[in-house]
Amino acid sequence: MQAKVAVVTGGADGFGATITDRFHDEGYQVIIIDINRAKGEQKASGGPNLHFLFGDVTQQETWDQALALSRDKFGRLDVVVNNAGITGAQSPVHTKDMLEYERTFNVNVRPIFCSARAIVPYMIEQGNGVFVNIASTGCTRPRPGFAFYNASKAAVNVATKTMALEYAPTIRFNCIAPAVGNTSMLQASIGSGADSQERLQKIEDLLPMKRVAQPIDIANAVWYLATDQSSFVTGTTLEVDGGRGI
Ligand SMILES: NC(=O)c1ccc[n+]([C@@H]2O[C@H](COP(=O)([O-])OP(=O)(O)OC[C@H]3O[C@@H](n4cnc5c(N)ncnc54)[C@H](O)[C@@H]3O)[C@@H](O)[C@H]2O)c1
Numbered sequence: 001m002q003a004k005v006a007v008v009t010g011g012a013d014g015f016g017a018t019i020t021d022r023f024h025d026e027g028y029q030v031i032i033i034d035i036n037r038a039k040g041e042q043k044a045s046g047g048p049n050l051h052f053l054f055g056d057v058t059q060q061e062t063w064d065q066a067l068a069l070s071r072d073k074f075g076r077l078d079v080v081v082n083n084a085g086i087t088g089a090q091s092p093v094h095t096k097d098m099l100e101y102e103r104t105f106n107v108n109v110r111p112i113f114c115s116a117r118a119i120v121p122y123m124i125e126q127g128n129g130v131f132v133n134i135a136s137t138g139c140t141r142p143r144p145g146f147a148f149y150n151a152s153k154a155a156v157n158v159a160t161k162t163m164a165l166e167y168a169p170t171i172r173f174n175c176i177a178p179a180v181g182n183t184s185m186l187q188a189s190i191g192s193g194a195d196s197q198e199r200l201q202k203i204e205d206l207l208p209m210k211r212v213a214q215p216i217d218i219a220n221a222v223w224y225l226a227t228d229q230s231s232f233v234t235g236t237t238l239e240v241d242g243g244r245g246i
Contacts (some may be wrong), residue, residue: 003049005029005065005074007119009057009111010084012039014183015134018215019081019222024050026223030065030075033057034084047136057084057111063118076123079226080115081157082133086184090145097159108152112159120163123171132158132225134218135175137241153177157237164235172234174225177242181213208243 006023010016010033012051023030024047033053034040053069055062070077084161086107123129131191138150139157157175164173180186180203190199204210222242224230239245 002075003029003069004078005076005078009033012036012043016083016216016219017043018219022219022223027111041096055208057108062116063114067118068123080119080131081222082111082115087149093147104148104152109155112156116163130226131173132222133175135177137177137179137245141245146244161235168234175237176211176221177237177239179216179244
């Protein structure tokens, strides 16, 4: 049997890099889509079954290319992980620039639809497939200062549930909602100054499990939702948040 195929967006860095490793370790062909060419190429050099597609996930043509690559080279496409995302600076709405709104919704929400538009018809023909979309606890337990981000992740959540209904029983759609994770996104929010450790400590104190998520926590949850272990699970949002959402 041919190896299964997963597409992981934002697979060059952060959660996406470890999600990529998780699937690769399980014998999948993994197609990483990322706008960071240097990191994407470096990541893909880590194994023969890792492939890099340089592209912007907000563009429909990137998804058409991803489908063409999986279909023509591997003859299948089993899993799409919409992981690439961005946040903005912590500031109240009246001080925000609407360009931040457009950027945030463009990167966080648009690919959820572009990916489905390109890949759902193929998965229907194939007879199965799975989408795992990375949302955030921000969509149900928002922190102040991140209104655009939180709202964009709420959109991811509802879009995912809607498509779970539209494409069951052939294709499953689920979300993962991380709280704070140890990636460059966290580094950007705590900064690198003398008080960055203090800021990190404050964040950890807010989490019942008293630590931030490690990328493997998210990757393990993606793996669960992507495989037959979760074959009766669709339209759910799995909080992987150390208890933050309670
Ligand atoms: N890290 C956290 O604390 C946290 C918490 C909750 C949710 N999340 C979500 O998890 C996901 C991953 O976050 P992360 O912390 O690993 O981020 P990260 O910034 O470490 O990595 C994101 C990756 O996505 C790529 N990317 C960004 N825009 C892209 C685009 N338009 N096209 C293709 N690639 C693009 C980047 O180049 C980068 O490699 C995001 O959706 C984020 O919103 C993160």
